[in-house]
Amino acid sequence: MNSKQILSLDSLKIGYVSGNQKSVLLPPLTATANTGELVAVIGRNGIGKSTLLRTLTGIQESLGGEVFFAGKDMRDYSRTELAQKVGYISTEIVKVHNMTVHDLVALGRFPHTNWIGKITSTDDEKIMDAIEKTSMLAFRNKFISELSDGERQKAMIARILAQDTDIMVMDEPTAFLDIGSKYEIMNLLHVLSQKSEKTIIFSTHDLHMAISQSDKVWLILDNQLLEGAPEDLMIEGAFDHLFESSSVHFNSENGTFSFRGENRGSLYVEGDGLIKYWTKEAITRAGFSLSDEITKPYIKVNMGNKNKWQFVSLNSVEEFYSIYELVCRLQKEDFRSI
Amino acid sequence: MKTVKYIATADSPKSLNRGKYLFGVLIITVVSLLIFDIFFGSVSIKASDVVKALFSHDGSTFETIIMKFRFPKAITAFTVGAALSLSGLQMQTVFRNPMAGPDVLGISSGASLGVAFVILGFSGSITTDSINGLGNWILVAASWLGAGAVMFLIMILSSRVKDIMTILIIGIMFSSGISAIVTIMQYFSNETMLKAYVIWTMGSLGNLTSNQLNVLLISVSAGAILSLISTKRLNALLLGENYAASIGLNVRFARFLIFACTSIMAGSVTAFCGPIAFIGIAVPHMTRILFKTADHSILIPGTFLTGGAVMLLSDIISQLPGSESVLPVNSVTSLIGIPVVIWVILRNRKYSTLF
Numbered sequence: 001m002n003s004k005q006i007l008s009l010d011s012l013k014i015g016y017v018s019g020n021q022k023s024v025l026l027p028p029l030t031a032t033a034n035t036g037e038l039v040a041v042i043g044r045n046g047i048g049k050s051t052l053l054r055t056l057t058g059i060q061e062s063l064g065g066e067v068f069f070a071g072k073d074m075r076d077y078s079r080t081e082l083a084q085k086v087g088y089i090s091t092e093i094v095k096v097h098n099m100t101v102h103d104l105v106a107l108g109r110f111p112h113t114n115w116i117g118k119i120t121s122t123d124d125e126k127i128m129d130a131i132e133k134t135s136m137l138a139f140r141n142k143f144i145s146e147l148s149d150g151e152r153q154k155a156m157i158a159r160i161l162a163q164d165t166d167i168m169v170m171d172e173p174t175a176f177l178d179i180g181s182k183y184e185i186m187n188l189l190h191v192l193s194q195k196s197e198k199t200i201i202f203s204t205h206d207l208h209m210a211i212s213q214s215d216k217v218w219l220i221l222d223n224q225l226l227e228g229a230p231e232d233l234m235i236e237g238a239f240d241h242l243f244e245s246s247s248v249h250f251n252s253e254n255g256t257f258s259f260r261g262e263n264r265g266s267l268y269v270e271g272d273g274l275i276k277y278w279t280k281e282a283i284t285r286a287g288f289s290l291s292d293e294i295t296k297p298y299i300k301v302n303m304g305n306k307n308k309w310q311f312v313s314l315n316s317v318e319e320f321y322s323i324y325e326l327v328c329r330l331q332k333e334d335f336r337s338i
Numbered sequence: 339m340k341t342v343k344y345i346a347t348a349d350s351p352k353s354l355n356r357g358k359y360l361f362g363v364l365i366i367t368v369v370s371l372l373i374f375d376i377f378f379g380s381v382s383i384k385a386s387d388v389v390k391a392l393f394s395h396d397g398s399t400f401e402t403i404i405m406k407f408r409f410p411k412a413i414t415a416f417t418v419g420a421a422l423s424l425s426g427l428q429m430q431t432v433f434r435n436p437m438a439g440p441d442v443l444g445i446s447s448g449a450s451l452g453v454a455f456v457i458l459g460f461s462g463s464i465t466t467d468s469i470n471g472l473g474n475w476i477l478v479a480a481s482w483l484g485a486g487a488v489m490f491l492i493m494i495l496s497s498r499v500k501d502i503m504t505i506l507i508i509g510i511m512f513s514s515g516i517s518a519i520v521t522i523m524q525y526f527s528n529e530t531m532l533k534a535y536v537i538w539t540m541g542s543l544g545n546l547t548s549n550q551l552n553v554l555l556i557s558v559s560a561g562a563i564l565s566l567i568s569t570k571r572l573n574a575l576l577l578g579e580n581y582a583a584s585i586g587l588n589v590r591f592a593r594f595l596i597f598a599c600t601s602i603m604a605g606s607v608t609a610f611c612g613p614i615a616f617i618g619i620a621v622p623h624m625t626r627i628l629f630k631t632a633d634h635s636i637l638i639p640g641t642f643l644t645g646g647a648v649m650l651l652s653d654i655i656s657q658l659p660g661s662e663s664v665l666p667v668n669s670v671t672s673l674i675g676i677p678v679v680i681w682v683i684l685r686n687r688k689y690s691t692l693f
Contacts, residue, residue, distance in 0.1 A: 059583045083586030096576050099632035110574055111586035117570030117635065163585060 006070055006166055006199050007033040007056075013064035014048055014055045022063050025051055029065070029225045031218050033201060035166070038193040040210035040230075041203040043220030044242060049203040050091070052220070053169050056201065057088040069167065083111035086167040087160030091175060094156065095145055101155045102140050105130055108162030130161035133196070134188060150181025157188060161196075168192075170202040174209070182206070186213050207239065207250075264333070266291040271301030279309065282323045286330055299326070357636055360629060364643040368416065371650035375412040376404065378659040410551055411544045412650065418543060418607045419617055419649020420642045421558040424565055425600035426618030427625070427641045429489075431572045431634070432596050433496055436682050437506050439619025440604035443492050444512030445485045449608035450539070452484025453477060454520045457535045458527040474553045481609035486601040488512055493593065539612055543653060543667055550610050561603035565638050568596055572634040615668055616675025617652075621645040623682050648674060 011028035025048040033039045043049050054060040056067060058074060067074040069085045077085060087108070094104070108130065109123045119127075131140055134154045144152055153173060160168050173189070174182045186209055192198045193215070201218075204210050210217060211230040219226040219238055226238050233239060239250045264287040269280050279301050280290055297313035309320040311329060320326040377388050383400050390396075391404040422440060429438040429445075440446050456477050491512070496505050524532055546554065565572075571592040574582040579589050607614065625640045626632070652670040 054580075057584050059580055079588055080586045083584065086584075088581070088584035090580050092578060092580065094577050094581070096632050098626050098630050099576065103631070103633055104577075107573060107577065107585065110570070113570070115567075115570065117573060 004034045004036075005032055006035045007201070008068045009056075009065070010068065011065035012052075012055065012062055012067055014051045014060075015063050016051075017061065017063070024063050026220065026225075027223060029220075031225055031227045033167075033199050033216065035199055036193050036197040037199050037215040038189060038213065039199070039201045039216045039218060040214035041201060041218045041220065042205075042207060042210055042242070043203075045205075047220050047222070049220060050171050053088070053171050053201065053203060054090075056167075057086055057169050058082050059088065080111045083163065083165075085165055086169060087163040087165040089153075089156050089160060089168075089170040089173060091171050093149075093176075094152070097143070097145055099144050100141050101131070101136055101144060101147070101158070102127065104144055104155055105136075105158045105162045108159040108164075111163065126164055127162050130158040133161060133192070134158040148181070150177050150184060153177065153181070153185055154188065157185070157192075161192070161198075165198075167199045167201065170200065172203050172205070174204060174206060182209070189213075207242075264288050266295060268293065268295040268298040269301065270294075270298060271303070273303060275301050275303050275307060279323060279326075282327050283330070286327050288330070357629060357631075361639070361643070364640070364647065368643055368647050368650065371647055371654065372412050372416065375415065375650050375654050375657075376408050378654065379403070379408055379657050380662050380664055382660075407544060410546065410548065411653070414543045414546055414551060414554065414611070415649045415653040416646035417554055417558050418611055418614060419621070419645040419647070419652075421561060421603040421607050421645070422614060422618040423621035423625075423641045423645025423648070424562060424638065425603040426620075427622040427634075427637060428565060428568070428572060428596050428600050429618075430622055431575050432593060433492070433505070434575075434578060435496075435505060436623070436686055437503075437619065437679070439616075440485070440600070440608075441613060441615050442506060442619055443509035444488050444516065445492075445600070445604050446608045446613045447513040447516040448484040448486075448488030449481040449605045450484070450613060451516045451520060452480035452482070452605070453538060453609055454523055454535060455484075456480045457538065458520075458523045458531050474550050478553055478557060478606050478609045481605035482601050483605075485605040485608070486597060488516075489597050489601055493597070543611055546610050554606050554610050557602055557606035561599050561606075562642060564595065564599035564602070568592070568599065569634045569638060571595065572638075573632075576632055613668070615672045616679065617645060617649060617671050620675035620678035621648055623678055624648070 009029050009031045011030055013024050013028055014026060015022060015024040017023075029052065041049050041052065051060065055062050058077075058079075062074075069077065069082075074082065096104075105127050106119060106123070109119065109127065110117070112126075113119065113123060131137055134157050136151070136154055136158055139147065139151060139155070144155060147155060157168075157170075157173070170189075174185050177185060189200050189202065190213055193200050211234070214230060216227060217230045217233055219233055219242075221238075221241050226233060226236075228236075243250055266289045267283055268291045269276055269283065271279070279299065283299070284290065297311060300310040300312055302308045302310070306321065309323070309326045311318040311320065311326065318329065320329065376392075377383075377385060381403060383391075383403065387400045388404055391398065391401040392409075395401065425445075426439040429440065429443065430436055432438075433443075440449075492505065492509060495508055499505055499508070524535065527535075571582075571587060574585055574587045575589075575592065582592070583589050604618065621644050622637070622641050625637055625644045628644065629636050629640050631637065649671070652667055652674060656665040656667045656670045658665060
């Protein structure tokens with residue numbers, strides 16, 4: 001396992017220097033990543049995710065501790081060597097007029113070309129390969145100002161692919177994207193880490209996506225950095241720390257969230273299949289908890305040629321023909337006393 | 339991999355051909371304008387006499403007009419246009435600001451402050467007429483320093499303020515501040531110095547001594563070579579400093595190199611020809627429209643030629659061919675440049691902070 005380790009942070013201190021004043025953002029961070037891993041960096045807004053990523057890329061100075069790329073201290077790399085080792089995509093949107101996708105991707109060859117930037121046939125191959133892997137061939141001669149947000153992000157990814165680095169660092173690569181592009185980009189990152197053996201460190205606020213897609217999570221909390229497979233962290237209940245003071249609750253059983261609103265008592269749902277699943281979702285949203293044992297009153301779902309919901313209480317049975325009607329009825333109820 | 343190679347060569351020559359074709363057209367345009375500029379002026383000379391004056395040395399009045407006046411003036415026009423445009427292009431890329439240019443950001447004012455220090459600051463024995471040899475270099479160096487100082491200040495401010503219109507306003511403030519300083523200097527200077535300075539501020543392409551023209555040509559050539567060296571760096575800077583640094587650019591050194599280069603070019607032009615407006619900001623945009631690219635390996639030679647052509651055209655127009663009066667060249671360049679600048683502002687209002 002250790003032989004595959006490509007990146008390690010050892011008591012890394014991140015933060016800003018202004019004048020003689022150093023302001024360190026977080027306690028020293030220690031973490032690792034292996035070749036071909038998709039690592040999600042998670043933490044609340046403003047905790048220092050972007051600062052960490054910039055420090056890893058060498059754009060920002062570290063305030064102490066070490067970063068090792070392939071076992072070699074980051075400070076022992078020259079500017080160009082570092083750029084051949086690690087690539088970076090920030091949240092900054094690049095909008096340059098008259099720049100084609102091909103031109104943009106070609107800029108990724110910067111650390112590999114000579115002083116005037118001459119593109120050799122090897123460079124050309126790498127550029128075309130990157131464009132092909134991100135399925136941007138059809139957009140190759142389009143100006144980047146004409147692309148959609150998702151296409152532009154793919155072009156940016158093609159650019160660091162052309163840079164030919166082992167490690168790719170991306171700051172919120174799926175922010176601002178519509179849901180389709182979001183999954184497309186995530187899938188692309190997944191494929192790149194699997195097939196091209198790229199180690200991808202990306203920050204995200206989409207916890208659900210991070211948990212389901214990444215090989216490893218670096219969870220940044222105010223007092224420490226926790227790392228591990230998302231499932232490991234889930235078992236430890238680590239994600240709960242993200243929402244300590246808020247009314248949001250993270251369900252470690254299935255990796256979803258719920259709002260810790262008022263609890264209006266528990267209900268049992270009888271039935272099966274898809275209809276039962278979604279009924280349960282709706283009831284939870286309405287503020288009830290689900291019971292495994294039969295309660296009075298309870299909900300009975302029937303799937304037939306017409307879906308039907310029954311609200312069975314002690315002395316009556318009410319019928320509804322949509323989840324919406326059912327939830328409207330339940331709004332009036334509070335079963336805590338029962 | 340074979341298919342990839344095929345695609346790579348399939349359509350790239352097309353855009354390459356477009357570039358080559360355009361460069362051909364530009365070179366022909368420049369040469370024609372150069373000839374036109376020599377053949378037509380406020381004194382009408384027959385074409386045959388012009389040719390005779392160019393290739394013989396009979397000491398006629400025509401020869402004096404052509405060889406001592408029109409020819410150097412045409413060369414000056416080309417050089418001035420090329421230098422201002424090239425410095426404008428680089429400033430637009432470094433500041434990631436389509437409104438950047440030597441005159442709008444106060445760089446030319448900075449250069450004129452340097453000139454004012456030399457002309458007004460020293461004893462009355464130095465005038466534009468008596469400046470020669472080493473004196474020209476002192477004048478130019480003062481101009482470079484003034485331009486560089488303003489450039490440096492703008493750079494510091496633009497790292498804090500991202501909005502291009504704000505930076506533009508700050509540039510205007512700088513210009514006003516500098517003219518205030520110059521006015522104070524004028525107030526305390528004697529009549530001879532004042533006269534020399536006022537003549538300089540009027541700006542002209544035709545008042546250069548051959549020594550001054552040499553200094554201008556050497557400085558601008560140095561600047562042009564520096565720009566060619568910066569090609570790769572400028573391309574990287576298009577993406578902004580963070581990205582440029584992430585692909586291995588030494589941003590601080592790149593900035594220094596580019597600032598030195600633009601200060602030399604804009605400073606030298608301002609030192610000898612006075613402030614010339616709107617060429618530096620407008621021509622890079624014209625070149626981008628023409629070549630439809632952001633690649634500096636094309637934009638640098640393209641801007642150089644386009645700038646030269648536009649300045650030659652401005653000079654021809656200012657002669658008012660067929661009449662005996664001459665317009666100030668500064669007004670002509672403004673009238674050509676301003677529509678382009680307005681077009682750029684209108685096009686960019688959607689994302690005013692972005693290039």
